[in-house]
Amino acid sequence: MADGDGPGARRIRSDLAGSAITALALRAPVVAVAPVLGDVRADLGLTGWQVSLLVTIPVLCFGAFAFVASLSVARWGPHTTLVQSFVVVLAGLVVRVLGSGTAALAGTFLLGVAIAVANVVLPIVASTHSERAGSALTTSYVTAMNIGSLAATLATAPLAAVSSWQVAITLPYLLVTMTALGWALWRRGPAGSDREVPSAPGRRLRTDRAAWLLLLAFSGQTLAYYGTTSWLPTMLRDELALTTASAGGAASLFQLAGVLGPLLALPLSRRLSLRACFALAACAWMVFPAGFVLAPGLWWVWTLVAGAGHGAAFAAVLLAVVRIGGSGGYARRVSAFVQGGGYAVGSAGPVLLGFALGVSGSWTAPLLIVGAAAVVLGVAGVSSTSIRRPVPPLERAPDVVR
Known part of the structure; x- marks a missing residue:
């Protein structure tokens, strides 16, 4: 620095x-x-x-x-x-x-x-x-x-x-x-x-396993996030008989905890590793559906944990994008690839959870989808950090005025 x-x-x-x-x-x-x-x-x-x-x-x-x-x-x-x-x-x-x-x-x-x-x-x-x-x-x-x-x-x-x-x-x-x-x-x-900044030659996005794995991880994160934010107030009304206003206020706990997640992600990635950050974020997401199914009365605990997991996972993906992309043209392509594909998948989250609810008639099926998305996030995110490759000096710009 x-x-x-x-x-x-x-x-x-x-x-x-x-x-x-x-x-x-x-x-x-x-x-x-x-x-x-x-x-x-x-x-x-x-x-x-x-x-x-x-x-x-x-x-x-x-x-x-x-x-x-x-x-x-x-x-x-x-x-x-x-x-x-x-x-x-x-x-x-x-x-x-x-x-x-x-x-x-x-x-x-x-x-x-x-x-x-x-x-x-x-x-x-x-x-x-x-x-x-x-x-x-x-x-x-x-x-x-x-x-x-x-x-x-x-x-x-x-x-x-x-x-x-x-x-x-x-x-x-x-x-x-x-x-x-x-x-x-x-x-x-x-x-x-x-x-x-010019990219080092020879890097191809279509053969970059780390970029594809980050796309999968971000897809799992965005699908879980947009599905949860869309349906959480309704689920709280149905399962806990909360009023509309109370359910909306309760759901805001999810956004509140999301502020904490990124603040945890950076020290975790430095003190432990980015791999640990992905693993812990995915586990926090998986606690959410399991907790709601097994102990719905503790909904506020599961909501806070999932919110922190969402914030940490989002930060972890972007930290990984910055690390594998280097700088210059390749960073641009990796960022567009991961975010474009991930958000495209995430936009289906509300529809997918709504469809599962309509077909099954219970909240268990939508919660299982959130859990499955968390597994994809964790497995793909951890796997992306296991691919080692040197970053050429040209691809990391020094902190000087240009």
């Missing part, structure tokens, strides 16, 4: 702060709409399936448009790509509240595409630093992403009650996104300076 007072250290601190601010703009605008879906549906006259698109379109976009980030970074560089993404996020936030169902869906689509691109770029930014600094940066933005999701879940409804749902899902995120845009503009530098 760079000297504590040198220009490299200042660049690290800038990227730590900027990536954390960016992460607040990457989930909260999407999550914020869920607590006010009833109001949105009533005001805009949307049908049930149309209003469901407001929360499913972004996840579909995360998978479908990750390749756009790879092309954009190759053409313009990571920070210029982030600038473009933030401009589209601002447009999406405004379009989403123009007052019609069509505008709401169009704005949501713009948000999904822009956030899909930024998702891929942040690990690329991390890869331009030393491994230690890149790991700290990854932990920073994953933690901030979870904090943003939690804040949006808890604050949107109260804010809408004293203003309107349009203000609640727009104003806070306009301010955050404009701040992130300012950082990206500053970090972009003069024309021509925002270019990726």
Whole structure:
């Protein structure tokens, strides 16, 4: 890592702060709409399936448009790509509240595409630093992403009650996104300076076993996460006879614990290994279905454990992406490959769990799917760390100003 007072250290601190601010703009605008879906549906006259698109379109976009980030970074560089993404996020936030169902869906689509691109770029930014600094940066933005999701879940409804749902899902995120845009503009530098570091020759994604295993691990993580977040309030109502409001508040424990997970992932990966981090995160996920089946009265314990597991698993995957991708063009391709494929699989989680519930008539089948996804996460994640290969010096940029 760079000297504590040198220009490299200042660049690290800038990227730590900027990536954390960016992460607040990457989930909260999407999550914020869920607590006010009833109001949105009533005001805009949307049908049930149309209003469901407001929360499913972004996840579909995360998978479908990750390749756009790879092309954009190759053409313009990571920070210029982030600038473009933030401009589209601002447009999406405004379009989403123009007052019609069509505008709401169009704005949501713009948000999904822009956030899909930024998702891929942040690990690329991390890869331009030393491994230690890149790991700290990854932990920073994953933690901030979870904090943003939690804040949006808890604050949107109260804010809408004293203003309107349009203000609640727009104003806070306009301010955050404009701040992130300012950082990206500053970090972009003069024309021509925002270019990726060249990759070492000879690395092929289609034959990279570690990248394919990380794709499997991230697919298991996202399927379990999106399936759980979609159905957990309903399961708590059905199994524990909670009110809708109480079930929603109880489900927020899952997001709260998710903030803790990334903070545990980095020290675990350093003190033990990334392999141990994957194993422990998968075990935490597996505790969730087993606990609900065997002792549903302790639901809050299983929810907290699974939330921490989700946060740690997400951080572990991105830490691994940064480590195996090196920097430059290969980092770009690995990030797009793992996240694009993983989010595409994860978008099926809510539908798959809902189908299992409808066919079986009980929550055991959906919980078994979550458990199976956790097994995939653990086995694939641990296996990806077992593949040893040297990283050429060209692929790890020093912490100096370029």
